[in-house]
Amino acid sequence: MSDRTNLGWTPFLLSLPALLFLGLLFVLPVASLVLVGFSSAKLGAGGHFTLKVYAGLFADPREALMMWRTLKLSFITTALTLVLAFPVALYLRQISPRARMLISFVLISPLLTSVVVRTLAWVILLAPRGLVNAALVSLGIDPVRLIYNETGVVIGLTHVFFGYMVLSLMTSVLKIDENLLLAANNLGASNWQVLTKIILPLSLPGMLAGSVLVFSMSASSYATPLLLGGNSAKVVAMEIYDLTINYLEWNEAAALATIMFVVIAMVVWGGTRLAESGRRRAVFE
Amino acid sequence: MTNGPEMLVLRGITKSFAGATVVDNLSLSIRKGEFVSILGPSGCGKTTTLRIVAGFMQPDRGELLLGGERIDNVPSHRRGAAMVFQNYALFPHLTVFDNVAFGPRMHKVPRAEVNRKVEKALELVRLPQLGSRYPRQLSGGQQQRVALARAIALDPKLLLLDEPLSNLDAKLRKELRAEFLEIHRLSGITTLFVTHDIEEAFSVSDRVAVMNHGRLEQFDTPVAIYTRPRTRFVADFVGHANIVEGPLVCDATGAPSLQFGGALVRLPRSASARITGHFAIPSHLLSIGAKAPDKENCFPARLASLAYLGPTVQFQVRIADHTFHGEAHASADLLALQQDDEVYVSWRSADMIEIDAGAA
Numbered sequence: 001m002s003d004r005t006n007l008g009w010t011p012f013l014l015s016l017p018a019l020l021f022l023g024l025l026f027v028l029p030v031a032s033l034v035l036v037g038f039s040s041a042k043l044g045a046g047g048h049f050t051l052k053v054y055a056g057l058f059a060d061p062r063e064a065l066m067m068w069r070t071l072k073l074s075f076i077t078t079a080l081t082l083v084l085a086f087p088v089a090l091y092l093r094q095i096s097p098r099a100r101m102l103i104s105f106v107l108i109s110p111l112l113t114s115v116v117v118r119t120l121a122w123v124i125l126l127a128p129r130g131l132v133n134a135a136l137v138s139l140g141i142d143p144v145r146l147i148y149n150e151t152g153v154v155i156g157l158t159h160v161f162f163g164y165m166v167l168s169l170m171t172s173v174l175k176i177d178e179n180l181l182l183a184a185n186n187l188g189a190s191n192w193q194v195l196t197k198i199i200l201p202l203s204l205p206g207m208l209a210g211s212v213l214v215f216s217m218s219a220s221s222y223a224t225p226l227l228l229g230g231n232s233a234k235v236v237a238m239e240i241y242d243l244t245i246n247y248l249e250w251n252e253a254a255a256l257a258t259i260m261f262v263v264i265a266m267v268v269w270g271g272t273r274l275a276e277s278g279r280r281r282a283v284f285e
Numbered sequence: 286m287t288n289g290p291e292m293l294v295l296r297g298i299t300k301s302f303a304g305a306t307v308v309d310n311l312s313l314s315i316r317k318g319e320f321v322s323i324l325g326p327s328g329c330g331k332t333t334t335l336r337i338v339a340g341f342m343q344p345d346r347g348e349l350l351l352g353g354e355r356i357d358n359v360p361s362h363r364r365g366a367a368m369v370f371q372n373y374a375l376f377p378h379l380t381v382f383d384n385v386a387f388g389p390r391m392h393k394v395p396r397a398e399v400n401r402k403v404e405k406a407l408e409l410v411r412l413p414q415l416g417s418r419y420p421r422q423l424s425g426g427q428q429q430r431v432a433l434a435r436a437i438a439l440d441p442k443l444l445l446l447d448e449p450l451s452n453l454d455a456k457l458r459k460e461l462r463a464e465f466l467e468i469h470r471l472s473g474i475t476t477l478f479v480t481h482d483i484e485e486a487f488s489v490s491d492r493v494a495v496m497n498h499g500r501l502e503q504f505d506t507p508v509a510i511y512t513r514p515r516t517r518f519v520a521d522f523v524g525h526a527n528i529v530e531g532p533l534v535c536d537a538t539g540a541p542s543l544q545f546g547g548a549l550v551r552l553p554r555s556a557s558a559r560i561t562g563h564f565a566i567p568s569h570l571l572s573i574g575a576k577a578p579d580k581e582n583c584f585p586a587r588l589a590s591l592a593y594l595g596p597t598v599q600f601q602v603r604i605a606d607h608t609f610h611g612e613a614h615a616s617a618d619l620l621a622l623q624q625d626d627e628v629y630v631s632w633r634s635a636d637m638i639e640i641d642a643g644a645a
Contacts, residue, residue: 188391
């Protein structure tokens, strides 16, 4: 890349506003947040370094359960969106670019409304006496509990993040050369084998990118678990809110946020590494 | 080899897309072990024909027979017709070995047999050491050879080549062309090759099918196609640029001639035209010189251009309002000529090629 156009310092100077903005309003607060988790002082400066807050969090089975639940629900949401979105991405491959644009827009359109509005709509549908249960009862079936538990959270999150997953998958799936599928078919592969031996491996980068995105957004989501899960399906984001606002336990809130940050970062990093190696193998020349 | 039994038979194949007929009542019969090219400009229906044979699309009408059996309704993966794609279509996530092994594995060939087939195919294309590489680590020519090996490893009854050389540079194209021919000689697989390049088609094929607008214009050996083009399209497509046409007359000696501009062009004795004639003069059989040679057809002309190409010289001469294109060995006499010189252009009447013989 020695013949790359050299723009000197211009790109750096032009990115200075963004770098300052991020540095002052993101990196510094996060750094101070991390520090608060290791501080003995409550609600302010001073105090000394301590691991007591972390020790307390790890010793509390309630907190461990919440972290476990957050990761579990994020994982289930990721898996569900992946399974639901993959056929849609395959379908988008087969249709005309015009129809593809239309359907993509329909998929993205939920993202144009506030997550709170969308989630409240789910409450109307899933509530104990909501539309779904009313329909079940009228059919003579016992009502089911679809809300204020983990099921409700998964339904809500899957709906919210479905579009992101389709968009991520599309980048990989639409790139697959039609001739590869014809070649595989011509060499003796059935349609199912074309799917498993060619399409799936070549979609891996998109699958992993989408999964990383959906997983990290699910694990940090607040409004959807709050409205659809409530206290019986409490996740870490809700606990952090409670600790900060209701109990004024800033040290614990900071420590919990730091732990989740590290865990999500590890998952994202691992997923990205996997995606990179997958992409390297699936790259088209 | 070229007189074997029929291997592939197309009978009245017709295919339309959105009302446009792309392949029009095409019938073609290819013998076992034969190397046949379908030659034509882009949009002539040659690739569609190949895809119909491969089983990627269904013809609207017509029959397909491979080895004596109807294959119209046999899916692509059970036809035994292996395709090599223009863009190679190698599986990017698989190694060269796994790419070549893909076909045999899909056909549930035992592992030891798969290894043997892959090794044999890679040896045939002279890439035995590259099995563990990925396609993107190979040059274009190597990728095309792997694609060929992948098709051959299937032991197909028929090899289909879709412009397999058009993404390569000229030198590599010639090399690979020779290699395709050698592999065909060694394997004896009946081959159908689609190309728009005359030189490519002529140099490798036993017979060439020239297509235009979905129809078969002529199906014959390269020599026959060049020296006896049956239609004006074929004559034009194989590069016959020097055309003389006009009413037929008899000259003073009673020999058949053609009135061209103000001159009489002496025709070959074999001429069959009756009222008007249409003849081509191959550019390499046209001579020019400062002196009038002793040939039946010799006309004064003006040298419009002379291009030195090393071993040969290309020239254009103008006779009245007609431009003739010629090519000749770069002799000292020729190189002494200057643009706008008065020259004599000449050719033997026996070298003239009648087009549309029997028509008119």
